[in-house]
Amino acid sequence: MERTDELMEKFFAGTSTLEEEQELKEYFLSGNIRAEHEPYRPLFMAFDSEKTAVCSGKILIPEVKKNHHRSLWLTVGGISAVAASLIIAVMLFFPKEETNYAVIHGKRIEQKEFVQKYAETKLEKVNRLLSRNLEPMKKLEKIETEQNALDKLVKAQQMIDNAKKLK
Amino acid sequence: MDKALFQKEILTLRDKMFRLAKSILQNKEAAEDTVQEISLKLWEKRAELDKVENIQAFTLRSVRNHCLDIIKTHKYFEELTPESEYEDQTPHLQTEQRDMVERIKKMIDFLPELQRTIIRLRDVEGLEFAEIAVITGQSENAIRVNLSRGRQTIREKILNEQRKTDKTIWKEQMN
Numbered sequence: 001m002e003r004t005d006e007l008m009e010k011f012f013a014g015t016s017t018l019e020e021e022q023e024l025k026e027y028f029l030s031g032n033i034r035a036e037h038e039p040y041r042p043l044f045m046a047f048d049s050e051k052t053a054v055c056s057g058k059i060l061i062p063e064v065k066k067n068h069h070r071s072l073w074l075t076v077g078g079i080s081a082v083a084a085s086l087i088i089a090v091m092l093f094f095p096k097e098e099t100n101y102a103v104i105h106g107k108r109i110e111q112k113e114f115v116q117k118y119a120e121t122k123l124e125k126v127n128r129l130l131s132r133n134l135e136p137m138k139k140l141e142k143i144e145t146e147q148n149a150l151d152k153l154v155k156a157q158q159m160i161d162n163a164k165k166l167k
Numbered sequence: 168m169d170k171a172l173f174q175k176e177i178l179t180l181r182d183k184m185f186r187l188a189k190s191i192l193q194n195k196e197a198a199e200d201t202v203q204e205i206s207l208k209l210w211e212k213r214a215e216l217d218k219v220e221n222i223q224a225f226t227l228r229s230v231r232n233h234c235l236d237i238i239k240t241h242k243y244f245e246e247l248t249p250e251s252e253y254e255d256q257t258p259h260l261q262t263e264q265r266d267m268v269e270r271i272k273k274m275i276d277f278l279p280e281l282q283r284t285i286i287r288l289r290d291v292e293g294l295e296f297a298e299i300a301v302i303t304g305q306s307e308n309a310i311r312v313n314l315s316r317g318r319q320t321i322r323e324k325i326l327n328e329q330r331k332t333d334k335t336i337w338k339e340q341m342n
Contacts, residue, residue, distance in 0.1 A: 012322055014315030018293060039329045042267035043321065046275070047290045049268055055185035057199035059178060059206045061170070 004037065168213040176222045177209055183223070183292055184230045190287045191234040191280055201237070205229050223294075224301035231284065231302060238280075267328070274324050275317075282317035285310055 007024050010016035016024075027033060028044035101108050102115040109115055168176070181202055188198035209216065209226065219225045275283050284303060288294045296307045303310065 012315065012318050014311040014313075014318065018295065021290070022293075039325050040322075042271050043325060046268045046271040050186065050272065050287065050291045053186050053189065054182045055199055055202050057203060059181055059203055061173070061178075061206065061210050 004034070008037075008040070168216045173210060173213055173216075176216070177206060177226060180223055180226050181206070184226060186287065186291065187227055187230050187284065188234050190276075190283055191231065192237060193276060197237065201230060201233055205233055221298065221301060224298045227288070228302045228304070235280075270328070271321065271325065274321050278317050278320060281305070282313050282320070285314045286317045286321075289314055 004024070004027060007016060007020050010020060011024060025044050025047065028037070028041050029048060033041060100112065101110045102118075103109070104115070104118060109118075184202045184205060185198050188201040189195055192198055192201065205226070209229065216222065216225075275286055278286065281303065285299055288299045288302060289296075294302075296310050299305075299310050300307045305313070
């Protein structure tokens with residue numbers, strides 16, 4: 001069997017390689033083929049002709065906005081930075097106002113007037129207690145003053161006595 | 168994948184995409200629309216294309232799947248059936264399509280979609296069986312079988328044509 005016939009059998013059996021098929025195409029398109037192969041010539045011409053069909057429509061691809069993502073990130077980053085600065089400034093200049101409350105006998109009391117009156121009452125009581133407890137101290141102060149005066153008299157007497165002795 | 172690489176890898180396939188779409192849809196305008204649509208879809212997913220091993224097979228597979236979806240959803244792209252063979256056309260049309268090359272193209276068009284797709288991917292585009300398998304989602308063995316069936320059908324039709332021609336010539340000579 002001639003090589004072309006052999007290749008044709010493989011071609012129609014679907015077992016030929018791309019190289020063998022290329023060999024067949026070149027043979028049938030060469031114009032120098034045997035008469036018995038002539039009916040198959042248009043087949044390879046058809047394959048060759050179909051390859052010339054091209055897409056005439058223009059393919060439109062959207063333009064890439066090169067810095068789109070970058071500028072977006074820059075914008076977002078900038079806004080975030082400004083927002084963060086504002087928050088920090090507010091926190092620094094206007095410290096967070098804490099809720100005022102007092103714990104009286106284990107209870108949380110937020111009524112400012114009540115707490116104030118309670119504190120004043122307690123302070124007055126403390127004052128009274130202190131005044132009362134400092135009374136003995138005042139007496140001690142008086143004794144101390146009198147003691148100092150006596151001491152001074154004693155010292156003066158001693159000085160007079162010493163002077164007499166020297167004479 | 169940037170625009171330059173996309174143009175190099177994808178847009179250079181536009182004619183192959185077009186021929187495949189035209190072979191399946193049997194309609195030039197619809198094939199061009201398909202090329203545009205698939206190109207846009209791939210452009211939108213260009214970031215994922217870097218992971219694709221065989222861009223050509225992936226692209227042509229996308230084209231085929233898109234065309235098959237169109238056929239499914241649009242009745243006007245009905246498959247050509249053997250009953251509506253080119254031989255049923257009027258003698259006038261037959262005269263116009265006397266050119267054997269054009270007739271063979273028609274013969275291929277009348278093959279089942281898978282067979283004509285495989286024939287065109289192999290015999291027109293010159294793709295390897297492995298690549299055709301990726302595009303069609305068939306095994307390489309199934310590709311060989313369908314290719315053989317398609318080629319055999321065309322061969323029979325060519326030989327029938329030849330016999331008819333020989334008979335006509337013989338009759339003319341006898342007269």
